[in-house]
Amino acid sequence: MFSFEDSLIEEKQLSEILDTEFSKTYLVRPAPLQIDKLGIDRLFIHKRNKMFYYVEYKHDKQAHSTDNFFFEYETVTGDTARPSGIIKMAAQILVYHLPEAKSFYVIDVSKLKSAFTSWREQGIYQSVETDTSYSTESLSRWYARGLLVPIKDLTQPILIYGRKYDTETLLS
Numbered sequence: 001m002f003s004f005e006d007s008l009i010e011e012k013q014l015s016e017i018l019d020t021e022f023s024k025t026y027l028v029r030p031a032p033l034q035i036d037k038l039g040i041d042r043l044f045i046h047k048r049n050k051m052f053y054y055v056e057y058k059h060d061k062q063a064h065s066t067d068n069f070f071f072e073y074e075t076v077t078g079d080t081a082r083p084s085g086i087i088k089m090a091a092q093i094l095v096y097h098l099p100e101a102k103s104f105y106v107i108d109v110s111k112l113k114s115a116f117t118s119w120r121e122q123g124i125y126q127s128v129e130t131d132t133s134y135s136t137e138s139l140s141r142w143y144a145r146g147l148l149v150p151i152k153d154l155t156q157p158i159l160i161y162g163r164k165y166d167t168e169t170l171l172s
Contacts, residue, residue: 056091064101078140
């Protein structure tokens with residue numbers, strides 16, 4: 001059975017893996033509460049040039065088995081649809097983490113948003129809905145809509161780079 005608390009614990013553990021990987025090059029700081037509310041998870045400050053970036057982590061356990069990224073653009077509660085995900089993303093960088101593959105992709109959000117708009121308008125990629133859930137407050141139906149984008153299709157300049165990691169090395 002799904003437990004929100006277990007989900008938060010798992011997300012924290014997965015985020016620690018990414019924090020460890022990125023701390024080689026950046027000072028990695030949790031986002032202050034006021035910007036965390038915007039979906040920004042971390043502040044990265046480059047150790048040499050002091051440039052900083054707003055970063056969002058996305059952990060996706062299904063992407064490895066489906067070979068697709070899922071880019072959410074809308075949430076629906078009952079009969080009400082609201083922009084979400086990539087449409088509302090305030091981060092500059094999206095780190096799309098595939099824990100099952102022990103890999104991650106660093107994505108330029110502004111370039112992704114530009115491409116996403118044309119993908120959606122032209123119907124290039126399949127739009128799908130997540131499994132139905134129910135809101136605990138009102139027991140109304142809740143789900144997300146998004147585009148499935150094949151991992152192999154995400155290339156430069158949108159994709160900055162992708163990398164595999166070794167958890168034994170990272171966490172030792």
